[in-house]
Amino acid sequence: MTMHFLLLFSRQGKLRLQKWFTPIPEREKKKIVRDMTTMVLGRKPRSCNFLHWKDLKIVYKKYASLYFCCGLDAEENELLALEVLHRYVELLDKYFGNVCELDIIFNFEKAYFILDEFLLGGEVQETSKQVVSRSIEASDMLQEVSERPCSR
Amino acid sequence: MSPSVRLQEMIRVIRGARTQGEERGVIQRECAAIRAQFRQADNGTRSHNLAKLLYVHMLGYPAHFGQMECVRLIASPRYNEKRVGYLGAMMLLDEKQDASLLITNSIKNDLSHSSQYVQSLALCTLGCMGSAEMCRDLAPEIDRLLRASNSYIKKKAALCAVHIVRKVPELGELFTPASRSLLSEKNHGVLHGAVVLITELCERNPETLEQFRKAVPELVQIMKGLVMSGYSPEHNVAGISDPFLQVRILRLLRILGRNNETASDAVNDLLAQVATNTDSSKTAGSAVLYETVLTVMDIKSESGLRVLAVNILGRFLLNNDRNIRYISMTSLQKIVQTDHNAVQRHRGTIVDCLKDQDASVKRRALELSLALVSAVNIRSLMKELLLFLSSCPPELRAHTTSGIFNAAERYAPSQRWHIDTILHVLTTAGGDVRDETVPNLIQLITTATELHCYTVHKLYRALIADISVQSLVQVACWCIGEYGDLLLRGECEETEPVQVAEDDVLDALETVLQSHMSSPATRGFALTATMKLSTRITHNVDRIRSIVSIYGSCIDVELQQRAVEYNALFKKYDHMRAAVLERMPVIDKSSPGHTNGESAGGSIKEMEPTKRTQEVVLPQEPANQVCDLLDLLGGSGEPPQPSPALSTTMLGPVSSTAGGDLLDLLGGLDVTPVPPSVIVYEKNGVTLKLQTDRQTDTGMTITLTATNSTDREITSLTLQAAVPKSVQLQMKAPSGDVIPAHGLGQVTQTVLLNNPNKVSLKMRVRVCYTSQDFVCQDTVQIDSFPSPAW
Numbered sequence A: 001m002t003m004h005f006l007l008l009f010s011r012q013g014k015l016r017l018q019k020w021f022t023p024i025p026e027r028e029k030k031k032i033v034r035d036m037t038t039m040v041l042g043r044k045p046r047s048c049n050f051l052h053w054k055d056l057k058i059v060y061k062k063y064a065s066l067y068f069c070c071g072l073d074a075e076e077n078e079l080l081a082l083e084v085l086h087r088y089v090e091l092l093d094k095y096f097g098n099v100c101e102l103d104i105i106f107n108f109e110k111a112y113f114i115l116d117e118f119l120l121g122g123e124v125q126e127t128s129k130q131v132v133s134r135s136i137e138a139s140d141m142l143q144e145v146s147e148r149p150c151s152r
Numbered sequence B: 001m002s003p004s005v006r007l008q009e010m011i012r013v014i015r016g017a018r019t020q021g022e023e024r025g026v027i028q029r030e031c032a033a034i035r036a037q038f039r040q041a042d043n044g045t046r047s048h049n050l051a052k053l054l055y056v057h058m059l060g061y062p063a064h065f066g067q068m069e070c071v072r073l074i075a076s077p078r079y080n081e082k083r084v085g086y087l088g089a090m091m092l093l094d095e096k097q098d099a100s101l102l103i104t105n106s107i108k109n110d111l112s113h114s115s116q117y118v119q120s121l122a123l124c125t126l127g128c129m130g131s132a133e134m135c136r137d138l139a140p141e142i143d144r145l146l147r148a149s150n151s152y153i154k155k156k157a158a159l160c161a162v163h164i165v166r167k168v169p170e171l172g173e174l175f176t177p178a179s180r181s182l183l184s185e186k187n188h189g190v191l192h193g194a195v196v197l198i199t200e201l202c203e204r205n206p207e208t209l210e211q212f213r214k215a216v217p218e219l220v221q222i223m224k225g226l227v228m229s230g231y232s233p234e235h236n237v238a239g240i241s242d243p244f245l246q247v248r249i250l251r252l253l254r255i256l257g258r259n260n261e262t263a264s265d266a267v268n269d270l271l272a273q274v275a276t277n278t279d280s281s282k283t284a285g286s287a288v289l290y291e292t293v294l295t296v297m298d299i300k301s302e303s304g305l306r307v308l309a310v311n312i313l314g315r316f317l318l319n320n321d322r323n324i325r326y327i328s329m330t331s332l333q334k335i336v337q338t339d340h341n342a343v344q345r346h347r348g349t350i351v352d353c354l355k356d357q358d359a360s361v362k363r364r365a366l367e368l369s370l371a372l373v374s375a376v377n378i379r380s381l382m383k384e385l386l387l388f389l390s391s392c393p394p395e396l397r398a399h400t401t402s403g404i405f406n407a408a409e410r411y412a413p414s415q416r417w418h419i420d421t422i423l424h425v426l427t428t429a430g431g432d433v434r435d436e437t438v439p440n441l442i443q444l445i446t447t448a449t450e451l452h453c454y455t456v457h458k459l460y461r462a463l464i465a466d467i468s469v470q471s472l473v474q475v476a477c478w479c480i481g482e483y484g485d486l487l488l489r490g491e492c493e494e495t496e497p498v499q500v501a502e503d504d505v506l507d508a509l510e511t512v513l514q515s516h517m518s519s520p521a522t523r524g525f526a527l528t529a530t531m532k533l534s535t536r537i538t539h540n541v542d543r544i545r546s547i548v549s550i551y552g553s554c555i556d557v558e559l560q561q562r563a564v565e566y567n568a569l570f571k572k573y574d575h576m577r578a579a580v581l582e583r584m585p586v587i588d589k590s591s592p593g594h595t596n597g598e599s600a601g602g603s604i605k606e607m608e609p610t611k612r613t614q615e616v617v618l619p620q621e622p623a624n625q626v627c628d629l630l631d632l633l634g635g636s637g638e639p640p641q642p643s644p645a646l647s648t649t650m651l652g653p654v655s656s657t658a659g660g661d662l663l664d665l666l667g668g669l670d671v672t673p674v675p676p677s678v679i680v681y682e683k684n685g686v687t688l689k690l691q692t693d694r695q696t697d698t699g700m701t702i703t704l705t706a707t708n709s710t711d712r713e714i715t716s717l718t719l720q721a722a723v724p725k726s727v728q729l730q731m732k733a734p735s736g737d738v739i740p741a742h743g744l745g746q747v748t749q750t751v752l753l754n755n756p757n758k759v760s761l762k763m764r765v766r767v768c769y770t771s772q773d774f775v776c777q778d779t780v781q782i783d784s785f786p787s788p789a790w
Helices: A026-041 A078-096 A101-106 A108-118 A129-147 B003-016 B020-039 B046-058 B064-074 B079-092 B104-111 B116-129 B132-147 B151-167 B169-182 B188-204 B206-213 B216-228 B243-257 B261-277 B283-298 B303-317 B322-335 B340-344 B347-355 B359-372 B378-391 B394-411 B415-432 B437-447 B449-465 B470-489 B502-514 B520-533 B541-553 B557-571 B574-580 B598-606 B610-617 B621-630
Strands: A003-010 A015-020 A050-053 A056-063 A066-072 B677-683 B686-696 B699-708 B715-722 B728-731 B746-754 B763-771 B774-782
Touching: A003 A026, A015 A026, A015 A101, A015 A108, A015 B046, A026 A050, A026 A056, A026 A066, A050 B322, A056 A078, A066 A078, A078 A101, A078 A108, A078 A129, A078 B243, A078 B283, A078 B322, A101 A108, A101 B003, A108 A129, A108 B046, A108 B079, A129 B079, A129 B116, B003 B020, B003 B046, B020 B046, B020 B064, B046 B064, B046 B079, B064 B079, B064 B104, B079 B116, B104 B116, B104 B132, B116 B132, B116 B151, B132 B151, B132 B169, B151 B169, B151 B188, B169 B188, B169 B206, B188 B206, B188 B243, B206 B243, B216 B243, B216 B261, B243 B261, B243 B283, B261 B283, B261 B303, B283 B303, B283 B322, B303 B322, B303 B340, B303 B347, B322 B340, B322 B347, B322 B359, B340 B359, B347 B359, B347 B378, B359 B378, B359 B394, B378 B394, B378 B415, B394 B415, B394 B437, B415 B437, B415 B449, B415 B470, B437 B449, B437 B470, B449 B470, B449 B502, B470 B502, B470 B520, B502 B520, B502 B541, B520 B541, B520 B557, B541 B557, B557 B574, B677 B763, B677 B774, B686 B763, B686 B774, B699 B715, B715 B728, B715 B746
Parallel strands: none
Antiparallel strands: A003 A015, A003 A066, A050 A056, A056 A066, B677 B686, B686 B699, B699 B746, B715 B763, B728 B746, B763 B774
């Protein structure tokens, strides 16, 4: 699933997470974020989850108060993209326990760490939920150890 | 207080800010503190400060001063600092920044770190933001990791390799051997990464593609295992075993099977199996089925399989899930040209989707419906499309109207149906039609001579109902002007008779003229129509005279000019008025603005054959009368009969600007000096002359003219020509095949010669004709051509 970018934003258009898989200048990133929020927030409630924007397919899904939005190449499988977004939400849910927007706001770096165990270079790197969760746990353990003052 | 709480504290404070200004203040303070902390020596809080900075960056504030800190943290031996450092690198550094090169060495070291989680950080960062240079530097390392490491690292190395290949395609060769062996791994993560890598390699290099075709059986085996295996808790998603891997394998099989019979054959069975065994009640299953359908349609699959695929798409159309309906229609759109009949079977469902709530679904359904129009279903489908038009969203209207017009033009079962359809569209959505609709409709109406009465009645009724739709009003005015006599006569077989008085008609036209809703072009139509009625009505000519004279002082210059000219027609040229305002000849489809008859030949062939005879039958005398009287023609001895293919000779069908500026009829003529001609054949009173119209380095245009000095006409004249091999010859249709007697007329034929090799031009002409009941045939050789006039 070759993703160009993954964005999370709230109902008010506030950005909660941005992951870019292609090199894009800062100014253009800001423009893309603006365009995505406008387009997605402007959709009627019972519309389908796929959009076209320039030469990309945009797939988005609303989970509670957060919109998960990703940009794909034109040949990609949109239904699978929905599954990818869903899998990420499941991973967040498992990690935080009934995840809500505040969890992602106050622990944004953890959200990134989880994403980086699930996707790499815009592609899915691990298809098993358990393996991803276990890797995060192990990394967190390692972090805790290294934070102690007597660690190397 | 633990440092990480300070991060969350800062977030809380920022969120607590009530205005943008307050927020900016807080952030400025925090950034200043962070900067100060960065300048200090290592005090154990660096990673938390960088994390704070990353949060600020996400809010949209500048954070470039953190770039060097990322580099420092990445080089730290502590995992927590590396973790945040690498995260910062991915967020703040991209390949365009110089600082990114500084982390290359750290990444290199970390790739061989003893902890796999450190290796993982390096791989992830390289795969996310590695520049081409970094990729070149580190590619051998990645290759090493692809071969000899645990599956956790292998899967990440594979995707890192994908990134490297995208940045530096030549390095693909480096990874090809390793990726081949990865296919035998059992670990799903590694397998998935391997398939993605192989896909990338095959897409970029045709030779690699050839190599990997040998792996098709292996891939088929893996896929079969996934589909037929029992429940696997680790990879199960809604009853499908690892849909992510299944979709990627299907995609790879598609690339390998494209344009290749053997590979396609090998996967036919598998695809049928997947198509029948996959449960599509949830998105995961539908995603796999969707990819299967795409693969079937793209490779050389057997027809049974293709029908199965189209049926799957048809089933998707009935799915409750809007997303599935949408992608079904996008896929059907791609295959509607190639598998037209299969898609036609689902036409009913597609047409139903026109009524869907979702705008994207509606748009797709419209595109598909227009693609499915055929001669067989045109009537029923058009009903649905017209229904759709009355309730469709505004952004789709223009597209719908042009689609309807195209479909109507191609498949109209009868002229009356065609006219009715266009009128329906104009009444429903006249504001969203293309500009050429008005002249096209007028042209269509003139050709349907039996329907003139019906059409003008219908248009009159539409006009008195509503004058806001400009296109409809323009056509209505034109028709009332042209066929006003039919309107006033009252009887009409096609509709119920209704008595229309002359005053009513003039009232309607005057309303249009005076209404503020009418555009200047529309008013022009109305004025001209009023003028035309002066020869078609009996009692109210004075009223028309007064209208015309009033508009002689209109502010609009165009209207004023027309009114003045019409006034002149009343006063000085009243004897010509009837002739000038006579019924128009049938309009040639391509003639507006064109003098080249080539395209006309093509389009006319498509129209009904009756049209051609109608063209010849229509009265041409008025036009000739006009030219004699106004004495503009001198020396262009073109025959009055129009030929179907050469409309150059026709004196004046309508220009495409506001309907029929009659006095402009003769504007297009120019008088050219007569070029010298050479007599190439003279026998039995038949003379054939040749003149060169144009000559270039690589070709020439010549005209052959045949005259007859006998006292009986020559009939069935045909000219044939032959030229040397490298020369291309194109003979235009002759102006006729009858040469009147006594030299009273002639037949001309234009010949185009294209001589790209610049050989010496020669031509052999065979002349056949019937003279006094004898058939004669002669051949002449032309070795030299006269020089052209200019």
